[in-house]
Amino acid sequence: MRKISYKKGRKVQPTLLEYTGCHKSVKTELQLFVYDTDTITEFEKFHVDALESSFVPQKVNWLNVHGLNDTGIIQRIGDFLQVDAFMLSDILNTTKRTKLDEYHEVLFFNIKSLLPIEHSDNIQVEQISFLLKKDCLASFQEKRSDFFSHIRERLRMHSGIVREKGADYLLYLMLDAVMENFYITIENEEDKVEELINLSKSHSRPIVLEQIEKHRDNFNFLKRSIVPLRDSLYSIKTIKDDDVFNAIAHENYSFFDRLYQKAQELLEQIDYDMTTLDSASNFYFASQSNKMNEVMKTLTVVSVFFMPLTFIVGVYGMNFDHMPELHWKYGYFIILGVMFVLLLGMIIYFKKRKWF
Template identity: 70%
Template structure:
């Protein structure tokens, strides 16, 4: 089971930022899209000092940052955009749960992206954070990935309405792309669980029980990632009700409601899958119990068959002087025949009773 790690100790300098993720050797790169319904400008691997002249707040600006290990670059971006230090700390701290924060003119949103690892039953985790200001969206990724490739292509080719909408709609598209990874992960888990359930009907190997428990942990991990996402998406509704934060247009809150509904669908599916795993566990233990009962029944039948034979052998093993059968010419053959008849009769009786 994955647990949240807490680093003990208090910082002498509370403004000191640390990246807590695993991608500590990923080079930090900055990508910028400046666009509207007519024009598009795209900049790659630019320096923070160049952002000021490329940002155009008369248009939509999407600033995407890959790699969080270069703290200086993250701080420079924060200073340029007047982002508070606690938000930068939440961006760099990958152990934080999914949440949404509204502070002054900035909406902060972070989310866990989950994908299945190839050839294993493990799940890869990456934290992605967003800062939304008027006409500016900043996304922070721990490493370069292809989550948003199709969105970049839609911007470049002017497909859909992304170029005609504000950056709040772009935030919806990015969140929706990350949530698609939940569906991919859930589908992968369901395929693996289905194969395990089929195996439990053929075998009672203990490794199957270990696999069931592993996938149960994965489902619970998915659940722990989606529940705060559901709450965060619901919290955006309160931002609309406050009628203070204006970086999200009123007619675009509907798109975030759709994401909230998706989170509910995911949780319902996870609950169903957990119930399926419980059924698989119960079936596994029932199969083991049935197998044990069959073994005990077989051993009991064999014991009952040999019990009278053992008695007969014990009687004629006492070696008393006055046992006329010992000196009878056909005594040995008669006893053997009687024992065979007794065994066959008991077997036929047990068969009739369907005891085996």
């Protein structure tokens, strides 16, 4: 059993806002969409000072934040939305696992977005957090990305029902978009695993086994990321049963149930892929064993061929004076002929028995 080692790190206090991620050079920028069925207003370069004047009640207000380095801006957003400090701390602390919290009419949800790194076997990770209140959704990304570009276009073009729904439906669309990255990552891993299986059939180099173990670690990492997401989505059912949280409309809980089913499908697919990797490992070791058996078989056959010849040579290597064959004129050639015929007969016999 693998031992779990404890690595002591610097503690981040809940009341201390400090970004712990790796994108520390990204400038904090804000974007705001205010919309309803009939109108939409977009603020591309939005300033935090305009929060009170720009938010419109009875409309959906989507505040998207790129970059988490400016903790002052994050604090002001939290104060405006009346969010507790521990939620803001969880937004900035990217080491936390996926979680769901509901407190004081605010729903906090964070998720790990995973995507494959081009020309690499590693996976890039970005934490995305959401704060949902009635008629308001704030999303926090560590850096600029195109995860939600299609949602912005749907808002601008009034495509689908997104403009007819509230902020809870917008949260569903954004979670669904992030979960699509899991499918992309798993598909990329599956392509590489298929290449590994084909490679293991033609090569017995140790690098093949190393790559198999690397992708096994990737699948385990994917599983560890999806399991808490699935549990968080299941927790939304508890919020529905309590019937005390009004930011999610009752008819929209079915959308989050779809995400829960997707998470289940992802986990089932990962389990299947890990079974495939186990098969690749077994095939690699079986191939190694077969090759070793072939080598041992060849060496055994060669040894058996030379065993009677060695016996004959040993007999006539004894130093006795009265060995009649020693005085034969053609004894040397006769013994060589006998050895050749014996060897040829053994080869024919082995061939008929299909021993090599």
